[in-house]
Amino acid sequence: MGTRDLLSDQQITDGLLTLPEWRREGASLLRTVQAKDFPAAIRVVDAVAVQAEAMDHHPDIDIRWRTLHFTLSTHSAGGITALDLRLAALIDTAAAAEA
Ligand SMILES: C[C@H](O)[C@H](O)[C@H]1CNC2=NC(N)=NC(=O)C2=N1
Numbered sequence: 001m002g003t004r005d006l007l008s009d010q011q012i013t014d015g016l017l018t019l020p021e022w023r024r025e026g027a028s029l030l031r032t033v034q035a036k037d038f039p040a041a042i043r044v045v046d047a048v049a050v051q052a053e054a055m056d057h058h059p060d061i062d063i064r065w066r067t068l069h070f071t072l073s074t075h076s077a078g079g080i081t082a083l084d085l086r087l088a089a090l091i092d093t094a095a096a097a098e099a
Contacts, residue, residue, distance in 0.1 A: 003082040004074055015085040021095075022088050027079040029072040029088055033095040040098045041066045047094040057083045059091065 007015065016022055022031045035041035045061060045068065052058045062069040070091055072084040 006079045033068040035066045051090045
C-alpha cells in the first residue's frame with residue numbers, strides 16, 4: 001500500500017495510539033501546540049515547514065499568538081494517509097524542542 005492511500009478507520013485508530021496529542025476529526029488529524037511565546041511558536045512552524053517541504057506533504061496551520069492549530073489531511077486522497085501520521089510525529093518532535 002502506498003503512503004498516499006487512504007487509511008481505514010482501524011489503521012487510523014492504531015496509528016493514533018502512538019500520537020496521544022492528536023485527535024481525529026472526520027478526514028483530518030488535529031493538534032494544538034502551545035509554545036512559550038510567539039517567536040517560539042514561529043520556530044516550530046519554521047521547523048515543520050522544512051520537514052513538510054522535504055516530504056512534499058504540508059499541514060494547514062492556524063497561528064494565534066503562541067498557540068498553533070495543526071490540521072493534517074492528504075488533499076489528493078481526500079482523507080488521512082500514512083503521510084499524515086508521519087507528519088504528525090515530526091510535528092510532535094518540533095513542538096517538543098520548544099516546550
Ligand atoms: C504536487 C505535490 O506533490 C502535491 O500538490 C502535494 C503537496 N503537498 C500536499 N500536502 C497535503 N497535505 N496533501 C496533498 O495532497 C499534497 N499534495
